[in-house]
Amino acid sequence: MTRTLAALLALSLTVPAAATPPPLTLEQQAEDALANDTNAYAFVEGLTTEVGPRQAGTEAEARGRAWAAAWLKAKGFAKVADEPFMMDTWVPGDIARARVTAPFAQDLAVLPLGNSAATPVGGIEAEVVFFRTVDDLRAAPEGSLKGKIAYISHQMRPAQDGSHYGFAGPARWVGAGIAASKGAIATVIKSIGTDHHRNPHTGGTSFPEGVTPTPAGALSLPDAENLERMFARANGRPITLKLELNPRRIGQMQSGNVVGEITGRDPSLPPVLLACHIDSWWNAPGAFDDGAGCAIIAAAALKVKQAGQPLRTVRVLMAGAEEVGLFGSAAYSKAHIDEPIAVGLESDFGADRIWRFESNFRETNPDLHKRLAAAVARFGVSSGTDAATGGADLNIVRDQKGALIDLQQDGTRYFDLHHTPDDTLDKIDPAQLRQNVAVWTMVTGILANEANPILTGGVVPSAPKIMGSN
């Protein structure tokens, strides 16, 4: 029997503390998480199996929040609550059809983008105008798309740091609005993704003030490539597309932020805030985005607790309504802005290994930055020099101009799964998931036992660096 196993067995017995050996140190707990953690996988397995997709503002998200709150309570988190807020709610409907009608008749796999308008019942049919990039669309003359359907392509390639999302994402984020402003009656885009499966990637789009929203959909990559081959083969003949989508806005609906904590020895000290989001798009079970993130932060908080009650409270924030507009992040900041946060971290980039650590206090608190960097190096995590900007659900920390840490995950395959039906449990590599828990355990434990203020000056960003996973 190894010393670690003996210690673990001892911990599981409900005998007086005096009879048990001392708890594992933080380092030992992190090593144990790397080898043995089951909490994170159990969380994401349970959430995806018992709830599945969790579109913000719907009963499915409410079930997801209730499931998460029950899990936190069962695991011994304190002050577990589902803090409600109201939000303007968009739902996708149940009709999503696209068919090229000429010159080559063929159905294309399509899904609406968040905030898409509906087509008339029965659909709309119009000529498609091809744009290689959103910049090409920007260059199109005003009015030139009148009565047409814009198609926007891009050349997205996988990147470990997710930087490709910044290059390709605008086609989704703003493409439909630009096309509408030039007269287009609808827009379809090549999915912002890197896989080749017939499952379109949804995600939010937005229309500028004064521009009436139009129907906007994403084609799967194989379908988008097929459409582009049709342009190549059409020899100038017009390509016509029939599109039918029936999303709608259903007004103000309730969402909520699930919170809980490992209470610190000195609850008067500002807490460490660990964030994720509990909602997902309606089409995605949300294993990677972001069931895994919630699983990682909750499992790490439990490991920190097992190393002994921390000095500071460790609070988890499983935000609602991230995907549709960061409503949970805004609501949490509004409700708690007067409660200072010591430092914020978010896990929202899948379940693959962490490869880089960054903070926004490398220059102003170099001692702590170096201690953290040294502590995670053993798990294969290098230390970067950019300033951390925090995840989407950390508005409160940015609003407080507080301390932020980014534990960057390998995003190479993240955009194979992002916002698609393929974001399922089987995509999670349990070993990489455990590495996340190990790194989070080390970092959270050090921060929660730091007596001094964590941010001691420096510039705090007002928004995440990457549009993030929403």
Place this chain on the structure above:
Amino acid sequence: MTRTLAALLALSLTVPAAATPPPLTLEQQAEDALANDTNAYAFVEGLTTEVGPRQAGTEAEARGRAWAAAWLKAKGFAKVADEPFMMDTWVPGDIARARVTAPFAQDLAVLPLGNSAATPVGGIEAEVVFFRTVDDLRAAPEGSLKGKIAYISHQMRPAQDGSHYGFAGPARWVGAGIAASKGAIATVIKSIGTDHHRNPHTGGTSFPEGVTPTPAGALSLPDAENLERMFARANGRPITLKLELNPRRIGQMQSGNVVGEITGRDPSLPPVLLACHIDSWWNAPGAFDDGAGCAIIAAAALKVKQAGQPLRTVRVLMAGAEEVGLFGSAAYSKAHIDEPIAVGLESDFGADRIWRFESNFRETNPDLHKRLAAAVARFGVSSGTDAATGGADLNIVRDQKGALIDLQQDGTRYFDLHHTPDDTLDKIDPAQLRQNVAVWTMVTGILANEANPILTGGVVPSAPKIMGSN
């Protein structure tokens, strides 16, 4: 300039034959196909782009046949025709929904199996009974499924030779019929496939004489695994499923077999028959299954012709209605049974490389077998000792007790794509596709220039060894 390139350029000029260098030998043509063939890729690109899915008996299949016939004519094939036949036709409808209603509400991705009945409008809802394998279902008592929905799992793992299809396939081929005979009102199966994407694998099922067909669907593998996890988490609570499918039979419809030939120097000799099928399931663009097969045989026939007019005619058969019951194969045999075939080969296992050559005349015509084996070894093809049984569309050869060759493709990833929407052009590796054309060029060229009878005794099978790709 290399000698090969010079020769190719020379071939492309329309100058008198006397002024051109001699054509490339068969070996040189095969080597050239390996490096440079564009016909095969162009065929499958065109078919999937300009037509797409080609469900047997529908207008889409008719467009596919017309497309293929036009392509063959344009490339100089002789006697191109679309030989019609009538067939009892099943179509999938446009509603395919499955939702677990208790204890964990969640939609599951489902598609109907070929020959599935429809549910009532609005669907049916019933308790699901779990069967680990079709053998477990067989062991269930008569009447024990009355009013229930049967779910059948399996443990399919990839295999290079496709043998896993034989292990797992019965869950689809006969599972619904067995369940119906025991009282089940519907059946859902774990897709017969090896991928983890949310695209169910369809395919034919059959109901025994006297058993009324029931609704029968396939869940994608992630959905099937999710359902199985629900059983593990339900602690004995019943799992109820709501299923809605609306396929229907539309009576006798027309399909057809597309044929064409490279006419031999002695048309009185029995021809070499190269087969594939042009139809696909409605949900699959049919790049791997079997656009690639038709592309390979057509491209190889063209390369054989470029090496000089062969002694025997090389006939291509692009059969209709293979997927739904080998109707094209039966119709071709019936129409042409009195016209002896020298030898038959089929390409219908995707687009990955050929790794094994087998014939059914290894013992009775060892000289020819050895010459063929030696000729393809250069392309990484080994020689097997099993007797070839031919592909699904070679009924005529089996009915004539004729000579057969199997050029076996690597099937490791075939069942990732088989009968799914993901069977798209991007899955084709052009280099492996060209290796197929090279091997087919060598084998077809040798056979088409063989003066002696090819089968000189031996046992001829009455059916393909593997249920094949249908």
